[in-house]
Amino acid sequence: MDNIPQKQDLLAAAERLSPYIHNTPILTSRMVNELAGCRLFFKCENFQKTGAFKFRGALNTVLSLNDDEAQNGVATHSSGNHAQALAYAAQIRGVRAYVVMPENASPVKVEATRSYGAEIFFCEPTLEAREKGHKKVIDETGAYSVHPYDDCRIIAGQGTACMELLRDNPKLDYILTPVGGGGLLSGTALAANYFGRDIRVIGCEPQVVDDASRSFHSGKWQPAPNIPTVADGLKTSLGKRNFAIIKDHVYDILTVSEEEIIAAMQLLWQYMKILIEPSSAVPLAVLLKNKEMFSDDNVAIIISGGNVNLQNLPW
């Protein structure tokens, strides 16, 4: 696919975003390094505005729209972090945001999305109902549809987290990110390719929804099975454009069990004192499962987000 973000697109995204985003801290822990047998650098996008990296891509897209595209607002369907990210991005641009959410979405996320001024439409919790609701909203409002991952502006925006990471840690051997739709993984892989030197980027995925791994290893796009995972942010199938980038620029995609994800999540809470959502624990789970692969290396992990329901923790 020709249409992938170029080096200058990522540089432009970084400049466009810089007044609005946190250059999130990179945390380290001697104790986690000892457990892992390597030097770990955690890029903490859980501290990003709206609580997840998704704000980077959403804001880059919304700020890239011309006035005609933006005038009737923006719309998406999402039960998660993209909803909050787009809502806040629209607030910054000063346009309306319309978000279709499944009626069983977490009340915390609904409230957060509303708090950024978005108008919310509820639908049945199926992909079909979400897409239908989304189309209806766009037809009625004329809003611009912002895809959560399969979009060059989104991918370039997500890549800026890796650009910040490389500025502070140019000598990385590996970068690990979670993979769901592939926005973060493809953006990271491009950034590592454009701005890094010999860095292996690895996608990390729950075993039960291993479509990215199967797609990557077979070379042929495959849809995600509709199976629940504690890392619910990663249930999505890989985007087509994201897959094209991942095929070319990602070193491997590795999977872990639900138990391994929960154990890694608890370990990060306990040792690092940071709130991370289950999806963000998947890369550390992968690393702990494959220690020999990373022995004595410099390994960065992008902590994707921290939006968890404190009333319903997985332990």
Next chain:
Amino acid sequence: MDNIPQKQDLLAAAERLSPYIHNTPILTSRMVNELAGCRLFFKCENFQKTGAFKFRGALNTVLSLNDDEAQNGVATHSSGNHAQALAYAAQIRGVRAYVVMPENASPVKVEATRSYGAEIFFCEPTLEAREKGHKKVIDETGAYSVHPYDDCRIIAGQGTACMELLRDNPKLDYILTPVGGGGLLSGTALAANYFGRDIRVIGCEPQVVDDASRSFHSGKWQPAPNIPTVADGLKTSLGKRNFAIIKDHVYDILTVSEEEIIAAMQLLWQYMKILIEPSSAVPLAVLLKNKEMFSDDNVAIIISGGNVNLQNLPW
């Protein structure tokens, strides 16, 4: 009292500690600022080594000992963060650590203290039994006793967190810290006095153990009642030396209810994505209860620690 840490003691502590401690990040949140009606700067000592500011004072003390004092190791009695801090400080100095802990101490904290190589002695969970056990250990081992707060080297060490804070944020109007024994509060008040300009330092305390507030407002030292609080790190009575410093250099001591502490703790977890222990939520609870007092000001809060039992959260 003459014997309080001087400006050069704090400068020496900062230099002595710098190779070993984290210069912890200062986090901000637009949403928490909006809720609070002021600009807040959170100095995150929950990210400090051993998970709490206590490591600063313990390490400053252990590194200040001469070889004779240090040769038989160090000892303390503690159920909490001072135990872990002293254990790791001793490990760095290369001497033994002996810690008397109540037999009902949290298994997580016992395990953490042991993981830093300390030898642990259990006793009944009373102050009398702890002091008796501590004396016995010292008599038998010849170890040097390190008090958790009523010590100039401890106070100077705790003051270094405020020194870092002021380096990045010289224009603070207020600094709020929790107060238990008073090590952090007295060290912060001295640092603000030596290195800041017109900064009001406020101690924050649970209502149910309001000895510091009563001592401060009556001008006469008073012991803490033996009442449980969710902020169990703050149950201790004020140290005598700490009280002398606090009388001279602290602006006020304010109290909050258990419910207010839990609400502030949950708010910090949810919005800031950081794990903090209940004691660390007391300052934000004080601020939210007295918003008009801090309106539009620059207010720093020292987040004292993040050692919580994830299996037993207060909500």
